[in-house]
Amino acid sequence: xxxxxxxxxxxxxxxGCAKKGTEIQAVIAMTPKDTTIIAVSDSLNYLALGDSYTIxxxxxxxxxxPYQLCRTLDSNKLATKNPTIIAxxxxxxxxxxxxxxxxxxxxxKYDFVTLLIGVNDQYQGLSQDNxxxxxxxxxxxxxxxxxxxxxxxxxxxxxxxxxxxxANGNDAIIGPQIDQFNAINRSISQNTGxxxxxxxxxxxxxxxxxxxxxxxxxxxxxxxxxxxxxxxSPLVTSVLK
Numbered sequence: 001x002x003x004x005x006x007x008x009x010x011x012x013x014x015x016g017c018a019k020k021g022t023e024i025q026a027v028i029a030m031t032p033k034d035t036t037i038i039a040v041s042d043s044l045n046y047l048a049l050g051d052s053y054t055i056x057x058x059x060x061x062x063x064x065x066p067y068q069l070c071r072t073l074d075s076n077k078l079a080t081k082n083p084t085i086i087a088x089x090x091x092x093x094x095x096x097x098x099x100x101x102x103x104x105x106x107x108x109k110y111d112f113v114t115l116l117i118g119v120n121d122q123y124q125g126l127s128q129d130n131x132x133x134x135x136x137x138x139x140x141x142x143x144x145x146x147x148x149x150x151x152x153x154x155x156x157x158x159x160x161x162x163x164x165x166x167a168n169g170n171d172a173i174i175g176p177q178i179d180q181f182n183a184i185n186r187s188i189s190q191n192t193g194x195x196x197x198x199x200x201x202x203x204x205x206x207x208x209x210x211x212x213x214x215x216x217x218x219x220x221x222x223x224x225x226x227x228x229x230x231x232x233s234p235l236v237t238s239v240l241k
Contacts, residue, residue: 044080044111044240046070047145049096049138052089053116053159056225058214063222065229066114072233078240084110092120093134100141112236113142116156118181122174123161132184139192151239153194154232157182159203159220166218171207195235199228 048054048066056064066083073080086099096117100106117138121131139155146152158181161167162174182200189196202224206212212224220228 042079044073044078045109046080046083047105047110047113047142048083048085048087049100049113049142050087050116051091051096051120052087052219053119053156054087054114055085055089056219056222057089058216058219059222059225063225065225065232068222068225068229069114069233069236072229073236073240076233076237078237090120091117092124092126093117093131093138094126095120097134097138097141100138105145108145109147110145110152112152112154112240113145114154114156114232115139115142116158118158118185119161119178122158122177122181128180128184131181132188135185136188136192139188139194143192143194150193151195154236155185155189155194155196156228156232157185157196157198157200160200161203161218163204163207164213164218166216175204195239197228197232197235199231202227202231 046066046069054064054066055061056067061067066085070080070083084105086096086103086105088095088099091099115138118131118135121134139153142153143150158178160171160175160178162171162178167174178200182198186196186198203212203220205227206220206224212221212227213219214221
């Protein structure tokens with residue numbers, strides 16, 4: 001039976017990367033399915049966890065990487081329902097954990113999960129020790145969502161926003177810090193046994209290609225998300241097939 005709606009947790013924040021202390025207002029809404037994606041009774045259930053990079057801040061929803069991934073999988077004969085998304089612009093790892101706990105989705109099972117979180121931990125000056133603890137916690141939760149099948153969890157590295165106009169030329173400071181946070185999520189992902197995809201290098205291509213940056217001067221454009229999906233989709237396809 002065709003499913004007409006997917007539960008999305010849609011939230012609104014005041015800035016692209018919310019500064020510490022910014023209030024985030026939450027709204028739960030039923031969003032109609034994008035009819036460009038075909039869903040059938042055995043379609044795959046996909047959960048996307050993250051922040052602004054997951055919701056596709058500054059681009060239309062259908063151009064975010066989770067939606068582009070669904071269309072690519074569908075074209076590869078892996079029919080996938082529109083993603084269930086738990087993500088908000090400005091979220092830290094702590095915010096994501098809290099939202100999952102309040103989502104009402106505990107106990108629900110998904111065919112695969114993506115996780116991309118940590119840029120706001122760096123941006124807000126939170127400690128790497130806290131990130132290490134919280135990232136392991138949210139990763140363990142992601143594994144629970146796929147019934148313990150670690151091979152169906154896909155972690156993406158944190159993009160380097162230091163090359164964007166928003167950073168005002170501070171890449172020499174931001175870039176190394178992003179690398180440090182990525183060293184943490186990479187090590188935890190590898191030790192835990194989930195899939196890990198490094199898309200940070202792609203994000204740094206924006207230093208010489210402005211078309212990879214959205215109109216807000218900070219977030220990825222649809223073109224950059226497509227490059228992520230170009231690397232991610234073969235990995236997901238090989239696991240799901």
